[in-house]
Amino acid sequence: MWEIINGKKHFTGGKEAYEAAARTAAHCPFFAEDCEEECVTDDVRSCYDCRFRRWTSESFICMKGAES
Amino acid sequence: MNLFVCIDDTDNLDSIGTGALLENMMQEAALQGLGRSGFIVRYQLFIHEDIPYTSHNSSMCCTVETNDRDAFTAFCADYLQSNAAEGSDPGLCVLTDDGALDYTPLVAFGKRAQTEVVTKSDAYAAANAFGNDVRLSEHGGTGGGVIGALAGAALRAGKEEGKIKGKLQPLQNKADWTMADFSAAYGVERFADEDGKEIAEDVTIRYLLPTKLMFQSGKVTAILVQKDRIWMPKPKVKKNKG
Numbered sequence: 001m002w003e004i005i006n007g008k009k010h011f012t013g014g015k016e017a018y019e020a021a022a023r024t025a026a027h028c029p030f031f032a033e034d035c036e037e038e039c040v041t042d043d044v045r046s047c048y049d050c051r052f053r054r055w056t057s058e059s060f061i062c063m064k065g066a067e068s
Numbered sequence: 069m070n071l072f073v074c075i076d077d078t079d080n081l082d083s084i085g086t087g088a089l090l091e092n093m094m095q096e097a098a099l100q101g102l103g104r105s106g107f108i109v110r111y112q113l114f115i116h117e118d119i120p121y122t123s124h125n126s127s128m129c130c131t132v133e134t135n136d137r138d139a140f141t142a143f144c145a146d147y148l149q150s151n152a153a154e155g156s157d158p159g160l161c162v163l164t165d166d167g168a169l170d171y172t173p174l175v176a177f178g179k180r181a182q183t184e185v186v187t188k189s190d191a192y193a194a195a196n197a198f199g200n201d202v203r204l205s206e207h208g209g210t211g212g213g214v215i216g217a218l219a220g221a222a223l224r225a226g227k228e229e230g231k232i233k234g235k236l237q238p239l240q241n242k243a244d245w246t247m248a249d250f251s252a253a254y255g256v257e258r259f260a261d262e263d264g265k266e267i268a269e270d271v272t273i274r275y276l277l278p279t280k281l282m283f284q285s286g287k288v289t290a291i292l293v294q295k296d297r298i299w300m301p302k303p304k305v306k307k308n309k310g
Contacts, residue, residue: 035085037110037233038124044306052081054123055115063081063123 002062009062011047015055021047030064069137070165073105074129074220075148075158077120077213083153087128087233093147094130102143103134108233109283111220113181120157120212127220128233131165141203148207157206159213163221164201174198174218175226181219191215194222227286229264235278235304236290245273250290257287262302267292277303 001020003010013020018041025031025045033039034051041048053060075093078086087108094105113125134140141162152158163174177194180186191214195204202221204214223230236254250256250273259267264284273292279301282289291302 034123035087036235037087037231038085038126042305042307044308051123055125056117057115 010056011053011059011062014059015048018043018046018048025050028064069134071103071132071134071137071140072129072161072163072165072221072224073132073144074127074161074163074217074224075144075213076127076216076220077157077159077209078148078152080153080155081123083156086126089151090128090130091233092151093144094132096147097132097140097143100143102136102140103132105133106131107281107288109220109224109230110233111178111182111223111228111230113216113219114183114185116185118185120210125216127216129220129224129230131224137162145205145207152208155209157209157212159211159215159217160203160205160207161195161214161217161221162203163225165225166201169201169225171222171225174202174222175228178219178222178226178228181215182223186215186219188212188214191218194218224283227283229285230283232281232283232288236281236301237278238275243274243276245275247271247273250275254290255288256281256290258285258289259292260284260289262291262293267299271299274298274300276300277305280304 001011001013001024003012022043025047030052031045032051034049039049047053052063054063075086075090078089090108097103108128108130110126110128115125119125144160148158148160195202195218204218206214247270282291292299293302
């Protein structure tokens with residue numbers, strides 16, 4: 001689900017791959033839920049709701065990507 | 069005097085969010101007797117690789133009633149200077165809330181900030197053209213937060229749609245509500261479906277789960293969904309683990 005572009009870890013699923021984002025976050029050691037108003041899913045853990053995701057026009061970048 | 073207060077770009081990856089910082093700032097202002105604030109509205113701004121932001125490009129705006137605009141504004145400036153996160157680029161906008169003002173040019177700027185890349189120069193040009201009723205200031209880093217701060221205040225002044233910060237929780241052991249009773253108990257001014265279309269007919273509301281309120285058409289709006297012919301505020305609930 002990831003592609004490294006210019007050293008940044010891009011999620012390839014776009015903004016609506018809810019199951020994949022939840023699966024990916026399930027075992028991520030860096031996951032930290034963002035504040036309530038920035039959460040977009042009902043999942044208990046999802047990359048889409050992680051404070052270390054940085055939205056892009058098409059998807060998001062994992063800001064912990066370089067460390068994982 | 070009534071004001072719109074908006075801040076942006078105050079956080080980093082490890083700090084509290086901008087909404088929480090605005091809440092804290094307004095609580096401190098209230099304790100010091102400088103102003104009383106209302107609910108906070110979140111505005112989504114343009115997501116683009118050329119715009120620096122932490123994880124979401126959004127700004128937070130609330131209304132304030134104060135007797136001393138200068139003292140209140142100075143307090144906000146000092147608070148941001150002292151409490152914004154390291155490495156952030158905080159901006160503050162304080163805008164007069166007056167029904168007699170025509171916010172059209174500022175709203176146009178706010179809408180641009182939601183759909184295209186705009187610059188600090190664009191923000192200052194829009195603010196300067198509006199005159200003394202808007203004050204824009206930078207409080208660290210590049211000060212780029214003035215863009216989102218002005219955009220958020222403008223969108224709020226223009227009664228544009230945004231999300232109200234926080235969840236509304238059921239507070240009473242009562243399942244079914246008339247719309248009038250629900251409005252009186254929870255401060256809701258309008259009911260709409262998920263497409264934003266107003267629900268005008270009087271329906272019974274079953275309220276059991278937390279929900280998010282929206283700011284639509286200048287009003288605090290509850291979004292109702294229908295399930296098995298029962299209307300309920302759209303639930304905002306995290307699933308259980310696993």
